[in-house]
Structures are given as structure tokens and as C-alpha cells.
Amino acid sequence: MKTLPTQFALCLLACMMAALPALAQGNNSPSFAKKGREWFVSKANGSGQQGTKEKPAKDLGNIIHLLKPNDIVRIAGGTYLSKGSMGADEINVPVHIIGGYDETFTVRDPWDKYKTIFTGTNEYMKSTSPRLYIRTEQQREANGQLAQGGTILVDGIIIDNGPRNRYHLDKGLAIRRKADPTTGQNPSPESGGIVIVGSKYTNIAVQNCVVMNTAPSEGALSVRVFQGGKGIIRNNLCLNNTGYGIFARTGYVGSDPKMTPQFLIANNTSLFNWKHDPIATYGGNALALDQFLTATVTNNVFGFADMGGVYNKGSRIVMSNNLFAGNSKYDYDENGAKMKANDILDEAMLVDPSSDGNEAALIKIPIGERWATIYGSRVEISREQVDASVTVANTGANQLRSMLGLNLQGNAVGMDAEIFLPLLQLEEGLPVGFMPWDGKGCVLPKQQ
Template sequence: MKSIKILAAVAAFCLVSQSFATDWYVSPSGKNKNEGKSPSAPLKNIWKAIELASNGDVIRVAAGNYNGQMKQGWIKLDKPVSIIGGYSDDFSSRDVVKNKTLFQPTNEMNGTKGQGILHLNYKGANSKVVIDGFIFDQGEANSYHPVEGKPEGVETGMWLEPPSKGNTTFPSLNNYSLYGENSEGDLTIQNCVFVNAGNIALNLNHVAGKVKVLNNIFIANRIVGANVQAKQNKVDAVDYEFAYNTVMFTWTRTKLFEDMGYSVRANTNCITRIHNNILALNMMAGFDNTKGDPKSKKVYLDKNAFILNKKGDVTVTVSPNILWLNVADGAFEDLEDAPSIQSLNGNISISDPSIFKGKINQAYLEGFLNATYTEQASYNENSPANLFRAAMGLNKQGSIKSKVSMFMNKYPMEEALNLFGLMEGYGAQKQK
């Protein structure tokens, strides 16, 4: 009886604590000297609201670009509070497409490096955190080649891996857009846009609890669109739902097109539920299930729409082989015997590509479909350089010239917003 009374008291305390959660307001027109607790007196910066907020509070953010304290280009969320963007300046309405709420650092901010534009590092097994309605865009911070790898009509040349910096002051950063160094409890990321990330767009190390990634757009990012890992080595530590997202143009690790380039992947010690997504036009695969021991994870892959993933819709390890499978080939039946697959129902190949017409940047699409990497070797035994090397007792050498037609070029942020509502029942839907 005593234990029941203690549990009831704890539950009552939690309800009381939630009822006293505070709403904070942030707007570019605000001031950090304001109280920040009403729409008429907002704070100016998200970082300031985080500093003032208590666990469980909600920060409501008006349209604008937010680049951290002293414009350092990143913001740390070090306590379990929710951040909701997409509000008009007077907070009278909310529309994540119309009221663009941005994390969009510039190249000049690359000197104050953080691991992610938004960096999560908080604890709290019972915490409930929501990140909703933000645009994460690294396109203004990246370095691009002025002419190489630039298809006609595409805004920039190819992305330059550090330390190359093209015409910019600083090289690109191998940065995540949203990085979770440490998070816990229930975490929901929804109605966001991730574009032009120089590393994995969404990379979370979650201690334990539930992670929901819902109704987001991932476009023109590098390596993986979304990657959620269990930080502790415990079976089923994280319950991860990835649903109603649109993921396209995920590029490989390097311009050689050798590895990575996935929409989403499953990791060990996670229950991964992937459903109702559009996973299309990725450099390697829509879904990757090759990392870690397949017996230490559970995967539910249902009702997703795939098209034109360059190597396969799905890649999976069936020891000792790695298989690349396409829905259109009827090959998904082979997945039923994979150790980690718990459910495999209703996945389709998109039969009407016209849904993308007028929504995807046409020049970017054409360049991506034709993207190639080539090498040309040459060897002239009697070149002046080789004759000199021979005279000095050195081995003669040839040369290799490489050329890439396109690699992780900048995608226009404004056009990324057009991808909400491509297909009813699949991918990111328009906010109602």
C-alpha cells in the first residue's frame, strides 16, 4: 500500500510539473532583455530562451534565421525543452512553409565549428522533447567548386570536401544538421526540412526511449539522410519510428561514388519502424540494413514508396553477402528471410513519376540522373619528367586525371519546400 501511495504521489507531482510548463517566445524583432513569456515581448534569440527555460518548457519561434550566440553558426540544446518554429512575427498564425524559420549559417561562421547546427546534449529518461517546423540549410556555409561538376542550370559546382574551399573564406564543414550527442526519453522531430548537409543530416545518439522522425523533407544531403543509434549496448534500447518523410538526392561519402548515399538506415539495439515514406533518387539505396549484427535489431519496413535509387531500393546483409534489392523486380520477398526483418508489407514502386514534375528542380534532377565519375590514365615513357627520373635512378610515372559530372551540388532551399504533399499517403504531407 505504501508503494502505491508513493507512485501516486510521483504521478501527481509530474502532472503538476507539466501544468506549470512555460511558453517562451522568440522573434527577430524581439530583445533579449524582454521577459520572453508573451507574444508581445519576445526574446531575440533561441539560445537565450534555452538559457532561461526550465525542463519541459516550450519555445515558440517566429520566422527568421537563427545562428546562435554571437552568430557562431550553431545552437546547443542542453536541457529537455521543445522548440516549435513556423510562427508569424506576431505569433497569430503558424505555417512552416510560409513562415520560414531557419538554421542557415553562412560560410564565415565555419570558423566557430560545432558538430551540428542544432546540437542536442541533455538527459532525462522521462523527458518529452519536440523539434518542429525548422529548415536546416547548410547551402550557404558549404564550399562549392566554381566550374567543376556543374551541370547546366544547376546553381553551383560540386561540393568541396575539406580542406578545399573554392572561392569561399572557409572550407565546408563535415557537419551534421541536427546532431544528438546525448538525448533521452521521448524525442520527436517533425515538419522540418534538411537540405545541403555536409554530413549526415540527422544523426542521433539516443540513450534510451522513443525517437519519432515524422513528416520531414531530406534533400541533397551527404552520406545518410537520417541515422538514429542506441548509445547504450542494450537490446531494444531505442524505439525509432521514421514515417511520412520524403528523402531524395542523398549523396555518397566522396565524389568517387563508392559508399554510403542512403535515405535511412537501421542500427543495432534499435527497433526501427520505417513506413509511409518516399525514398527516391538516392545515390546508393533508399534503406540500408548492412550495419551491425542483424540479430541485435528489429526492422519493420512497411508501406514505403521507392523509385530510381541508383544501386537498389534496399541493401541488406545476408551473410556473407550484401544484397541490393528493388521493389519493382519483385525481389523484396527475399528480405523475408533476413534475420532482422519483422514485417515487410505494402512497399511499392512509384508508378507515376509525373508527381515530381514541377516540384523537383529540373536541372538538378537531370544532372543527378546523369552523374558520373571517370578517370583517365596516361603514361609517356619518354616525357621530359620520366627521362629525368630515369637518369636519377627513379621509377617512371604516369598520371591519372579524374572528372566528376556532379557531386552534392547546392539544392535551392526555397524549392525544397515544394516537396511537401507530393503523394497522398506517402512522404511528407502538407501541414494542415
């Protein structure tokens, strides 16, 4: 019984992957239907903007203005800061971004030998936009019509926002969301690591990626699919982010099953998801799902979230063989109804009855001992604690407000946590993604 949903998901994955290379010709607008070219990027050997295998570019940011729909960009291992070390890349046409290559672009090993790391620096006036932002929904044809179609793929990219964040007293223990012009420090970017917004009839896939140390209000890894499109989010590792580790979003409002965006979310590991800020009542979920989409969610690990594992805002889903571990409030939230893993099939109204195999368990996580010690010593602050600590000042203004029947003003209370989204080093976190738990979660991408 437990293997049937997995077999179904694998079948769906094969079908969806087969659909990614090309959409139905009638759904592609003229510019998004053209065949693209290959580009090559190497931090070590790149120079100029030719972007060929023989003469690669030095950074993706240096050639973004030259990219055309359906281009394929192959990126060698190295640490990339974007054009001008701005720490953010925005692309406005459907492309494939593939990292983890050796310098000859013949071998891939994206999480081990040839890590392609996208990061930045925390300097005043540097970008606070998503580290990799691909959006095509605003592009228009020559006749003014919105462009549609094409495919978007991001594969084998490691996003580490740690160097982009501002940490209190530079100790790496707690981020700060405001800039400090006196020290020349930017705010911690309030944006995701990989954010993709497609067009109508655009298929999108994100796989074999790592997103860590990001501080968005919504998704650290966010994919928004519009009508007629499909989304695949598979074998990704999301660690130590605020908001939602993974966010499946929709750009469609309606009920036509042929137009409703379809997602496959499989074999991902999303752990240590923090609330937006220490006293927030939102964020802190391993996976969030928009309304007006359908999804198969299978063989993932969702754990150690400030709130919960899966936050379903109204989509109908098949959810099978997922592992929940250490979530603070719940494992599954369906429009405000909060459940533990063992109660999902009994109580959920939006989870297909064929779903099976979801479980909660204690797991051993191969994360760095230094960071684990810091995480284990944090003190959580609730909104209730803050509200209870507010006292009403006996000021002339409050006396006047009292006579007028207005609410009294309380004094300001500083409740910044001493530990909040502490800096996780890549070498401390990456081993978490190497081995699954009983077939659940991401695995080390095989050398190719």
C-alpha cells in the same frame, strides 16, 4: 491486407506520442524531471534575453545558456543565423523547439506563411557543427551520475545549409570540403542539419521539419536513442544531402526488448541523397538504421539516392507501404544483401513477415526546373574509374620500392565532380513536401 500495417503504425504512433510528455517517474533523474518554462523567439520583434511572449529573444542562440530541462521554445517565422551569426546551435538539456509561429505566437504554418529557417553564412572561422545539435547524454547530476529521462521535441524547423556551404568558384554547382583562407571561405560543414543524442530513458521526436543542402558523412537528420527510450521521426522532408537523409541511431548495445530503443519512422520524404564525395563508396542512402534497435518504417518515400533507399545495419523492422523511386544501386540493403523493392519480403531476414505494400514506381517530383536540369546533367564518378586512371610514375623512389618488393606509388589524380550537391533553393525544393504520393511521404503541415 495492405491497410493492416498502416493501422498498426498509426496505433503505435498514438501510443508513442502519448508517452512523450512524461516518462515513468522512476526513470527521470532529479534535474531532468523538473517542469520547464516557455520561451519565445522572434527575429522581427525580439530583443534582450527575457524570452517572454511580450519581450521575445531575437535568436535561439541568445538564450541557450539560460535553457533548463523540459523548457519549451516557440519560434516565430524568420531567418535565424544563431548567436553571432555562427550558424550552429548546441543545447545540452532536453527541450522542445517548436517553429513556424506568427508574431503573436497564436498561429502556426511552418512550411508556408511562417517559415522558421535556421541557416548561417560561409565565412572563415564560423562554426561547422550541426545546425541544430541537442545532446543530453553527457549531462550529470550533482552527485556525478549521468542524468536521464526528459523528452526532446523538434517541430516545424527548416534547416538550409546552402548559405553555409562553400561552392567551387561560387557557382553553386559543387561543394568543397576544404576551407580557402585566401578568400576567407569556410569548408562546407561536414555535419548534419538536425542531430539529436538523448540520454537513457529519453523519448525523442522530430516532425514537420525540412533538412536540405547539408553535407554530413552520416545523417542529415540524425536521432540517437538510448536504452529505454523511443524515437519518432515523422512528416519530415530531407532533400539534397550527402550521407544519409535520415539516420535512426542507438546508444544501446544488448537484446533486452524492454531496453531496446523503439523507432517509428512514418510519412517522411527523403530524396536526392548523395555519396559523401564524388568517388566515395559510402553514404548516399535515404534512410539508415543502426543495429540494436527496432523500427516501424511506414508510408515513406525513399528515392534518387546515389546508393539506395534503406540501409539496414542489423535492426529488426516492420517495413510497410513505402515507395522507392530512382535509387541507383538498390532499394534495400541488409548487411550487404542488396534488394529491389519487389524482393524485400522474399529475401530479407530482418524485415517482419507482416510487412506489406512496399513498391517501386516512377514518380513526378515538383522540384524547381533549374535545379532539376542541373541534377540531370551531372556525371557520376566511380572509385573504379579513379583507380583505373592512376598511372605509376617512373621515379627513382619507385625503382627503389620495386627492388625492395614494396608497392609502387601512383600519381595523384584529381577527380572532383563539376556537379556535386548543387545548391537547391528553398523555394525550388519545398513544394516537394506539399503533396504525398498515394498517401506516402510527407504533407504540408496544417495551419494550427
